[in-house]
Amino acid sequence: MARKSFVFVVMDPPYESARSVSAYRLMDAAVRKGHDVFVFAYEGGVSQPFAKQAQHPNSVHGRDTTQEDHPLPKDWIAALQAEAKKRGTRFQWMNCGLCVDERGVAETIPDVVRGSPAELWKAAEAADNILVMGAS
Amino acid sequence: MARKVLQVLETAYRCTVQEQDDPVVWITAMMKNAGGDLSLLLRGPAVNYAVNGQDASGLAFGEKKQNQPPRLDEDLGRLLAKGVEVYFVQEDASERGLEPKDLVKGVRPVDRRALPQLLARFDQVWHW
Numbered sequence: 059m060a061r062k063s064f065v066f067v068v069m070d071p072p073y074e075s076a077r078s079v080s081a082y083r084l085m086d087a088a089v090r091k092g093h094d095v096f097v098f099a100y101e102g103g104v105s106q107p108f109a110k111q112a113q114h115p116n117s118v119h120g121r122d123t124t125q126e127d128h129p130l131p132k133d134w135i136a137a138l139q140a141e142a143k144k145r146g147t148r149f150q151w152m153n154c155g156l157c158v159d160e161r162g163v164a165e166t167i168p169d170v171v172r173g174s175p176a177e178l179w180k181a182a183e184a185a186d187n188i189l190v191m192g193a194s
Numbered sequence: 195m196a197r198k199v200l201q202v203l204e205t206a207y208r209c210t211v212q213e214q215d216d217p218v219v220w221i222t223a224m225m226k227n228a229g230g231d232l233s234l235l236l237r238g239p240a241v242n243y244a245v246n247g248q249d250a251s252g253l254a255f256g257e258k259k260q261n262q263p264p265r266l267d268e269d270l271g272r273l274l275a276k277g278v279e280v281y282f283v284q285e286d287a288s289e290r291g292l293e294p295k296d297l298v299k300g301v302r303p304v305d306r307r308a309l310p311q312l313l314a315r316f317d318q319v320w321h322w
Contacts, residue, residue: 067320101209101217175221176228182318183197192218192322194205
């Protein structure tokens with residue numbers, strides 16, 4: 059299969075809807091099939107790679123922090139970065155810089171970059187296709 | 195050749211008070227500034243963005259007042275001035291009691307049955 063490039067626009071903050079998880083599933087599928095992925099996080103989506111996300115215990119489940127092993131989007135992004143590196147594909151997560159400033163979430167995991175809609179447009183023009191996953 | 199992209203905006207007023215604009219209208223303007231060939235289609239509740247004279251002013255929490263409320267009609271006017279074509283679904287406007295005289299000058303009605311022809315004119319459709 060020919061290597062392709064896909065752009066995803068993600069607007070959802072973590073833990074608010076199934077849309078961001080669906081986005082990760084699609085990104086994962088693309089990376090596993092050897093395609094390049096560019097993500098532009100817009101509005102609340104810029105909190106997805108925030109470095110200070112932390113796991114917690116869950117007393118309702120009767121599990122401590124380690125047992126609960128609560129999913130953190132920053133770890134999913136890091137895993138996608140690692141998977142892409144392993145497979146020799148490109149996985150680039152770009153946060154909208156102004157959206158980051160509004161929310162004070164500049165501390166991201168490594169290799170997340172900040173950018174602007176101009177860079178989104180450039181990436182979209184170069185990509186084979188784009189999927190916008192807007193928030194409600 | 196540059197791609198022609200249609201931005202379809204359906205989710206209205208999602209964060210307009212806090213952002214003081216609509217993020218899709220804003221990002222469309224920004225990408226137009228970056229050389230993008232973009233058009234905008236308002237559908238569903240977002241057709242209301244084209245209503246002239248919307249007034250979202252007056253928000254205050256305690257002594258903290260909002261000084262720059264969203265002015266979506268003016269934002270659409272600026273988008274049109276940049277050369278972005280702005281369409282709206284005629285039936286969605288009619289169902290909301292909106293008439294042509296209520297709307298920003300320059301926005302173009304599209305009959306719902308004519309949407310396939312409109313969409314076919316673009317290389318990509320981004321739905322927000």
